[in-house]
Amino acid sequence: MNAETQIKKGRKYDQVIAGARAVFMREGFEGASVDEIARDAGVSKATLYSYFPDKQHLFMEVLKQECVAQSEVDVLFQQPGLSVEEKLCVICKNLITFFLSDFGQEVFRVCVAEATRFPELGQSFYESGPKNLAEKIADFLRSDKAQAVLDIDDAYLAADQLAQLCRSDLLLKVLFGVQTNPSEAEIDRIVDEAVKTFLARYRRVARAAGQSG
Numbered sequence: 001m002n003a004e005t006q007i008k009k010g011r012k013y014d015q016v017i018a019g020a021r022a023v024f025m026r027e028g029f030e031g032a033s034v035d036e037i038a039r040d041a042g043v044s045k046a047t048l049y050s051y052f053p054d055k056q057h058l059f060m061e062v063l064k065q066e067c068v069a070q071s072e073v074d075v076l077f078q079q080p081g082l083s084v085e086e087k088l089c090v091i092c093k094n095l096i097t098f099f100l101s102d103f104g105q106e107v108f109r110v111c112v113a114e115a116t117r118f119p120e121l122g123q124s125f126y127e128s129g130p131k132n133l134a135e136k137i138a139d140f141l142r143s144d145k146a147q148a149v150l151d152i153d154d155a156y157l158a159a160d161q162l163a164q165l166c167r168s169d170l171l172l173k174v175l176f177g178v179q180t181n182p183s184e185a186e187i188d189r190i191v192d193e194a195v196k197t198f199l200a201r202y203r204r205v206a207r208a209a210g211q212s213g
Helices: 003-007 013-031 034-041 045-051 055-070 084-100 102-114 119-142 155-166 169-175 184-202
Strands: none
Touching (some): 013 045, 013 102, 034 045, 055 102, 055 119, 084 102, 084 155, 084 184, 102 119, 102 169, 119 155, 169 184
């Protein structure tokens, strides 16, 4: 996305984004039309084009904003009183909830379908979503509190491994329409097992009293 598109934000900008998000969620990228987006946003096509030169740029901006919102996990790490294990559970719950959300599913489908024709679409999704989130989780794993409990050399790799543990068979079932509306108990079980597996790999082993070196 070019710099001009990024800085062009007038009083109806949020209105355009909200309308576009609704249409993309309903119709997907290919099925969405600029006319329909303008109608849902309550603006003219001329107004829409004053912000974005085409549908692709508009979708990329919707995608960027949603991914940034979903990956704003800093507040999770700042909650007082939570142990490292409890924070890992919150992170995993946040990840799985996004993976299973309608928008998360639609983003995945669209980016896979359009990545060949529009590689910058996939790049935008990766940079603003998975990579951004992995970097924030890695920062947490590098913190003194986390390092007191976890023995991690490569925090970014560990962050990616944690995310992969959350991409369970349930994600595939929902993606392929085999299962809809997974229960809270199913999600919590995946969270619990992901954190247990992660801690089994990275929990710092306490040295025996008096053991040297």
